[in-house]
Amino acid sequence: MTEAVTIDDVARQAGVSRQTVSNVLNAPQVVRESTRQRVMQAVEQLGYSPNSSARRLRTRRSSTIGVRLDAYAGGISGVVLDRFVHALTERAGARRLRVLLYAARTPEDEISRWDELMRGGDVDAVVISGTFHGDPRTGWLLGRGLPFVSFGRPWGADDIDDPAHLWVDVDGAAGTRAATTHALETAGPRVAFLGWPTGSGTGDDRERGWRETIGPRAGSASAPRWAVQEGIAEARELVGRELARHEIDALVCASDSLAVGAHLAAADLGRPHLPIVGFDNTPVVEALGLSSVEQLPEQVAAAAIDLITGPGGEIEARAATPGAAHALIVPRLIVR
Amino acid sequence: MTEAVTIDDVARQAGVSRQTVSNVLNAPQVVRESTRQRVMQAVEQLGYSPNSSARRLRTRRSSTIGVRLDAYAGGISGVVLDRFVHALTERAGARRLRVLLYAARTPEDEISRWDELMRGGDVDAVVISGTFHGDPRTGWLLGRGLPFVSFGRPWGADDIDDPAHLWVDVDGAAGTRAATTHALETAGPRVAFLGWPTGSGTGDDRERGWRETIGPRAGSASAPRWAVQEGIAEARELVGRELARHEIDALVCASDSLAVGAHLAAADLGRPHLPIVGFDNTPVVEALGLSSVEQLPEQVAAAAIDLITGPGGEIEARAATPGAAHALIVPRLIVR
DNA sequence: CGATCAAATTTGAACGATCAAACTGTGGGT
């Protein structure tokens, strides 16, 4: 529709050569200030914008990050990932990087998607999330040399300190530590915990924060730990049963879903004001007036982009500088 | 890292020319079956995958759709958009299209983002959502000839039947019609409506479905209509006040947020079983056991892709076939 | 004034694919 403006058009207009125009845009320090201005003026005048396919073909880099959009899990927790992706997009834009989405249903599916994207030169790096024990993905990525950063610590076999494995994560233990401390100070000594069955890295991490805080002060009998697979309904049922048996002062939860279920159970039993702290700070707990631990996905995204781009702001297929291979974001407790 | 396999490598291996390999992949019908097989074998053997930058440079199309990831609005309704984007990505992948994200905070911001993406040859089309009265975006897109499809009817000035403006939407009135009918049949004649202030296209549409169904049967006095800006907390407060004054049998809401607020208010007043129907079918209402109207974002996404790709499966800068310029998806009532 | 060297700019080639046109070979009709 619109006539294409090429670098040659700009060059002609400014009375210089192709390469000089290119230099003005990519390496301004090598051109004389006066020519730079003349070229920039021509760029503005013609509304020139480089054709990125041509640039990518020549430079052999796409300046694009692949992000998997997880299948809709049906849980409240999806909101965190959405905020993360959004923040990632904004942050990437500031670095002149693009974000390309892809869909995959299984790890194997995701790997074959990477294979296409990588060989087609569509992405320079990918962001992965939800790594688990025995995850085949990290091995593939390391083996093929596709740079990546994972949202979530590598709980699996490979070394958590491996400088080739970049990761960012939220310090779950610090979050529940803050939540538990606050509950102890404002509600009473009997602060219970509602989490998931042992075995999930994230869940264990969050439980640890509670245990470390509660441990020194009270015996475990008065501060029970409950676990449920997931889901508001299940949590509501379990907490309803347990509240009838145990007397507690407050409850710290591993997720907002659990917190909502617990709140409903408490309300059922005529205790709508039982202090309950969630994790993720989703709109629902905000509306219910529950406290929650805010993950700060924006900071996580910023850290991810910082890790994956080298000092020059470009994505490099390199092992990161030792000691700078990961970032652990301390979440913030929102008190309501 | 990995050595690049080009079309020439495949050609040499199969003992044919570049172009024949290209034809095997892009126009198999012009190649003899025996050569096709030989070439395919070489492709498999070498693990060839076309360099998409080169292809895009030559063909002058990116086979990419731009999607704006809205700033996290903090509402439950975001879930629908997320499911839509996810479905869009899956569907696009099946058509060998890619989905590129971009972030923008204002319409003007979004326009300048399009300008870059379009001139850089990064996208062939964009998907927009949330069009409003006096929206400057559609005009820009039509003027610049960037193909697009909007999720949401054009409520603004331009003709809703304009074949150049492709759109997909959910038939909100049909949704509330189903919800109201169900409530009338199972609960009683006094079915109230909780929506937003008049003026938002979506809200008015959903209200219309209720009004059309309720109208013929009952006087408006016994079936009040309430409105609140948005938000669980506000809805809870308003419904709490109104329920004390009006006796109703059921409540149809314009969104799940409103439904949750209403449910909490009803529970506060000792009526936790007041039938309430939401809109969006988010996990929260599922957990609360409320009925809701399911938007079927997957169908909406499929329709969007179908509209934006011509009969050949390619994105064309053309006015759509008259009569096929939009799709209205009928949502489904989930009864709980 | 010519030599020297760095800074600034230009030129030719290349990235990997597809398009358009030219070229083969094969079979049929007269």
Add this chain to the structure above:
DNA sequence: ACCCACAGTTTGATCGTTCAAATTTGATCG
């Protein structure tokens, strides 16, 4: 035997940019 039509294949040019090397410009110095 000739020409023609046509399916199947190859050749040369091209998309718009950046890299690498070559070239020009300009200042400095003996």
